[in-house]
Amino acid sequence: MIEFDDVSVTYRGGVKALRNVSLTIDDGEFVVVVGLSGAGKSTLLRAMNGLVPATSGSIKVNGTEVVGAKGSQLRQVRSQIGMIFQTFNLATRTTVMNNVLMGRLATVPTWRSTLGLWPAADKEAAFEALERVSIVDKAYVRASNLSGGQQQRVGIARALAQEPSVMLADEPVAALDPVTSHQVMGDLQRINRDLGITTLINLHFLDLARNYGKRLIGLREGELVFDGDIADVDDDTFREIYGRAITPDDLLAADAAGGHGNG
């Protein structure tokens, strides 16, 4: 369970990225977060694993306080939370396997991981994670030699290798083409369903949010402006969250059809 209680994040320079956000996410939920860029979606996710420190309030993940956590306590929380990034964030010059093993860093002694002497059990966990996203054949390929969609699947495998209870995905398909986007979203949905991992996804495209989400959270200028079932959401809701009319740019389908060009 994830509990946000009156959480605010102010960046150095005074930008308020989150304003007094309170929300609760139950185990196994599949939540989509939408909002304009700069609305605080990324900050919301990063506050959860302490990559961005919350300025005030309380964030509890499975009962452990994240705000102010340091050292081994912070690492312990982080190890329970897998994270998937918009730009994949792979070490591109090493193998897929080495990238997925990054997900085991919290449990393996530093001297072992530094020398590359990974215990067999951790390698097994990495292989299983790769199998789950159907890319195990690429285990010893250099990450830079994979396509964008394959790289994102490695990113998912890295998060899965943590055997996490929570999965955060920050715009996981923004750098991918429409077909691959659907594959990756499908992977995330399946993982949520099969493994019961609580999943939070920041999305840019509203139709993807509708297709895959169950619960929708809307952020606007750092404030929580919508939290409810996606079935109850219509275009008016999106208009309210975005503070403007919906354009074809907000839809992946329009993107796929070449709905916007320069002319």
Place this chain on the structure above:
Amino acid sequence: MRLAGMAMADTDVADPTVSATVRPRKPRLRARTVLIAAGVIAFTVYSAQQSGWEWGSFITVWTNPLWQRFWPIDWEFVLDRNNVLDPLIETFQIAIVATVIGCLLAMPIGFMMSQLTAPNRPTFIIVRSIMNVVRAIPDLLLAVILVAAVSIGAFGGAIALTVFSTAVLVKLFSETIDGADPRPLEAALAAGGRHTAAVRAGVLPEVFPAYVAYSAYVFELNVRASVVIGLVGGGGIGRVIEAQRQFFRYDRILGILIVIFVIVMIIEQISDAIRRRVL
């Protein structure tokens, strides 16, 4: 990025084609640029006068009888392995030991001296200050001091060169780390890795090729530097050159220089090949 650009095209933006048809005039040279150039020239001329620069010397220097001593080359001396080959091997041994130890030391120090990977701010500041001081010492001076402090001969030279290699490589390597992609590191930290483990997993793979390339370059520098360090008592071929110079046996020195030249060329080729392969 792309989406942001598209959104702009949809909204009302002044038509760029109107102003784009007017050819701009070539911008005039700015007064400041001219002033700086004039300043550089004036300072150079002044410095040349102060240092007694004379163009005529470029011709008169060749009339010095010293040059006659360079010829004919004493090949008999040069090709005797005791005279040149053995000391040259010692020079290489100094360069290899200095390079390997220097590069091993430079790896952790380099990570500590980059803002991206330093474990904390105090470590970063302390390590950077120490390395700045070390680099500020001229390497030849360092060699003179260390050779005197440790021992005349190969060991003193090797220590001086090790310090020199570490300093050079740390500088090059830490700047590469500064420019490395921070995102894999973020991913490794998000997975709950300790700082050291996360740097190893997320940053090292990205900067390792540059590290190997710089190490090859440092070896190249060390082969040349170990000759010079021999001149001040650091052992190797430099000591032979210094001894022959004292007897004015420039015919032998020229022979030795030709041998060194050929070998340095070969090493440069190998080092270039390594760098091309890994970068």
